Amino acid sequence: MSKFEEIFDDFLYKAKSVADVAGKKTGEVVGYNKLKYQVKQTQWDIEKAYAKLGAFVYESRKSEEDFTDLIALAISEIDLLGEKQENLEKQILACKKVIKCTSCGRENDLSNSYCSRCGNSLDDEKEEAAAAAAVEEAAEEAEQAEAETETEE
Numbered sequence: 001m002s003k004f005e006e007i008f009d010d011f012l013y014k015a016k017s018v019a020d021v022a023g024k025k026t027g028e029v030v031g032y033n034k035l036k037y038q039v040k041q042t043q044w045d046i047e048k049a050y051a052k053l054g055a056f057v058y059e060s061r062k063s064e065e066d067f068t069d070l071i072a073l074a075i076s077e078i079d080l081l082g083e084k085q086e087n088l089e090k091q092i093l094a095c096k097k098v099i100k101c102t103s104c105g106r107e108n109d110l111s112n113s114y115c116s117r118c119g120n121s122l123d124d125e126k127e128e129a130a131a132a133a134a135v136e137e138a139a140e141e142a143e144q145a146e147a148e149t150e151t152e153e
Helices: 005-064 069-098 124-153
Strands: 098-101 108-110
Touching: 005 069, 005 124, 069 098
Parallel strands: none
Antiparallel strands: 098 108
16 A cells, blocks of 8 residues: 555545534534524414403403313313423523533533522532533434434335
């Protein structure tokens, strides 16, 4: 093997490595932006659910009909959407590789044991961040598997 071939092979290997890293970073950015969009969509859905709840309460008071079941349904919908939004926000924090202090709300590096603003212990938040990261990783693997099956078809 000539010197030129060795240099060329080395160049190709490094170019492939750079392309792999760039592809992974692009995928991370796309995933992060997708999560941000889902959070915004969930916020809109929560606003619509609050409007529905208000309409039910208004009609209930105005017409003196019993809307208790519809009001309870609207409340449970808001609660479910709130949980969904909270989970999405945890996944965003996992993408950013930070944890949020439950005491003051400051975002901290995963390596921190205590909040950089208030000094609160971050051990519980680290466990939650690890769980959220595992959920996000499983979701990414499922998306990749789905994309691979689509390209095979």
